[in-house]
Amino acid sequence: MTKPRIAIAGASGFIGIYAIEELSKNFRIRALCRNLPTTNSLNSDVQWFSCDLFNLKEAEIAFQDCDYILYLIHSMTKGSRLTQSTFDDLDLIIADNVRRSALKNNIKHIIYLGGIIPEINYGISRHLKSRNEVEIVLTCSGIPLTCIRAGIIIGSGGSSFQIVYRLVKTLKIMTTPKWTKSLSQPVDVNDVIQFIKLCVGNKEVYNKVIDIHGTELISYNELIIKIATLMKLKRTLITLPFFNLGLSKLWLYIITGIDYYTISPLIDSLKYDLKANHSLYFNNYIPNPISLNDSLQRAIENEEKNEIKPRRKTFEENKVRTVQRLNLPMGWDSIRLGKEYINWLPKVFFTIIRSKVNNNIVRFTFLKINLLTFEFSDDRSSTDRQLFYIKGGLLVIKKDYPPARFEFRISPHEQSAIAAIHDYYPSLPWPIYRIFQASFHKMVMYLFNKHLIKIQNKKV
Numbered sequence: 189m190t191k192p193r194i195a196i197a198g199a200s201g202f203i204g205i206y207a208i209e210e211l212s213k214n215f216r217i218r219a220l221c222r223n224l225p226t227t228n229s230l231n232s233d234v235q236w237f238s239c240d241l242f243n244l245k246e247a248e249i250a251f252q253d254c255d256y257i258l259y260l261i262h263s264m265t266k267g268s269r270l271t272q273s274t275f276d277d278l279d280l281i282i283a284d285n286v287r288r289s290a291l292k293n294n295i296k297h298i299i300y301l302g303g304i305i306p307e308i309n310y311g312i313s314r315h316l317k318s319r320n321e322v323e324i325v326l327t328c329s330g331i332p333l334t335c336i337r338a339g340i341i342i343g344s345g346g347s348s349f350q351i352v353y354r355l356v357k358t359l360k361i362m363t364t365p366k367w368t369k370s371l372s373q374p375v376d377v378n379d380v381i382q383f384i385k386l387c388v389g390n391k392e393v394y395n396k397v398i399d400i401h402g403t404e405l406i407s408y409n410e411l412i413i414k415i416a417t418l419m420k421l422k423r424t425l426i427t428l429p430f431f432n433l434g435l436s437k438l439w440l441y442i443i444t445g446i447d448y449y450t451i452s453p454l455i456d457s458l459k460y461d462l463k464a465n466h467s468l469y470f471n472n473y474i475p476n477p478i479s480l481n482d483s484l485q486r487a488i489e490n491e492e493k494n495e496i497k498p499r500r501k502t503f504e505e506n507k508v509r510t511v512q513r514l515n516l517p518m519g520w521d522s523i524r525l526g527k528e529y530i531n532w533l534p535k536v537f538f539t540i541i542r543s544k545v546n547n548n549i550v551r552f553t554f555l556k557i558n559l560l561t562f563e564f565s566d567d568r569s570s571t572d573r574q575l576f577y578i579k580g581g582l583l584v585i586k587k588d589y590p591p592a593r594f595e596f597r598i599s600p601h602e603q604s605a606i607a608a609i610h611d612y613y614p615s616l617p618w619p620i621y622r623i624f625q626a627s628f629h630k631m632v633m634y635l636f637n638k639h640l641i642k643i644q645n646k647k648v
Contacts, residue, residue, distance in 0.1 A: 191214065191216045192215055193216040193253060193254045193256075194217060194218070194256040195220055195258070196208065196260065197286060199219035202343065203260050206377050206381050207381055210385055211258075211385055212231050218235050219234060219237060220237050220241070221238065221239070222238070224236050224238050242281055242285065242610050243285075243611075247289040251286075253293075255297075256299070257286065257290055257298045258301075259326070262279065263275045263278035270509075270626060271508075271509050274314070277513050278511060281608060283322040287325055287326055287328060291330075296331070297334070297389055298326055298331055302319040302322065302335055302336070303316050304399055306461060313460075323397070325599075325600060332391075334395070335398065336384065337397065337398065337400065337466075339374065339462035340374040341375055342374045342375065345490075346377065352412055353491055357419070361423075362412065364425050364426065364427050368408040368427065369427070372462045373402050373405050373462070373463065374402045375483075376486075378478060383474050393469055399465055399466045401463075402477050402480050404480045409425055413425070418485055508626070509608070509609065511608045512606070512607045513606055515640045515644060516599075517643045523571060529596070530550055532636060533636075540554065541553070541559070549562070550564065560581035560584065562578060563576060572597060572598040574595060577591045578591065584612075595608050609629075
């Protein structure tokens with residue numbers, strides 16, 4: 189009998205690498221990543237597949253002939269030279285693309301690994317809000333969803349563990365902020381993977397939210413001391429009440445060398461007590477979690493085997509991605525939103541910039557100079573998504589790149605919309621583009637959002 193196939197979104201990440209090894213024993217794996225590894229797996233049940241999940245067409249192809257999806261993506265790294273967006277809006281687009289693609293391919297079950305939500309969730313970090321929003325968006329598919337929530341996951345290669353490990357290795361005396369007194373229940377990565385394996389296709393956990401945890405409730409200060417003890421290093425901690433989150437991020441970036449874009453949302457989340465509450469199924473399926481000492485010892489040994497680089501360089505393609513969330517007037521769909529934008533732009537700039545529509549072609553001109561040419565994609569558009577390919581104009585680089593895209597899409601879970609540009613290669617030199625064109629586009633979308641709010645207020 190042929191094994192069922194599971195697609196792992198985010199397969200090249202920390203959890204993904206562990207998941208591939210274990211899940212390939214029972215499933216055929218389609219390992220999705222942006223850039224294929226230099227060496228292919230010798231396991232015939234593992235298929236590495238290059239896919240940009242910001243691209244809906246690529247996502248639809250990636251999930252073909254799959255039975256399940258393991259969703260491990262969190263947008264805390266950049267893939268473009270300029271990303272003009274917040275990570276939560278990036279997460280929203282990827283989650284919506286996975287939702288749409290899963291529906292089209294008749295996926296049977298989605299498993300999402302997110303973060304534990306604090307008991308008092310008022311004012312929680314954007315990082316945790318984003319993870320919760322991804323859960324909600326995936327729920328909108330109607331496909332059975334299992335949301336697995338974790339705090340700190342212990343394992344070599346994990347960002348949370350590496351932050352603490354590198355601090356202990358580098359500093360004899362550490363000044364720590366107040367958030368290091370927050371409590372968490374670190375869980376071993378192997379327990380996480382075993383639980384995921386038991387959940388795939390398991391109807392008992394369909395549409396359940398499950399918190400997973402380790403054997404100890406511990407503060408970050410205590411975790412630092414425990415790691416130092418296991419490494420046989422003497423370390424002194426001094427807690428400073430005035431050490432705010434901003435200083436913490438900068439300090440950790442300098443000391444650990446981990447990318448600031450990765451550190452920032454993680455630190456925002458660490459100021460809360462992350463205690464597991466909804467753990468019945470985890471406790472039943474993993475009755476004897478790996479002890480914290482054993483988990484840390486294994487992670488330390490594995491980390492010491494690998495060379496620790498001073499700074500992790502994030503791969504950035506020479507392109508632009510911009511994403512803005514917009515208020516959506518009641519009753520509007522993406523068709524009306526797209527038409528409103530095309531008609532509004534010349535008015536707000538006193539016809540200095542003009543829009544000319546001819547069948548499916550839209551041209552934006554300045555003093556009769558064609559700045560940008562959009563081609564409406566009829567076959568890839570619908571009432572909840574309008575897609576335009578950026579085909580030409582003075583502001584587009586003239587090389588054989590995949591076509592840039594401009595889209596409006598309706599959020600499936602709230603009264604909002606997303607305006608996004610993907611894979612755009614500007615023709616202007618980068619310093620000029622950043623100062624002028626990128627700033628101008630950001631201002632335009634801000635003004636358009638204000639315009640939409642006025643329309644909504646008039647209706648009210």
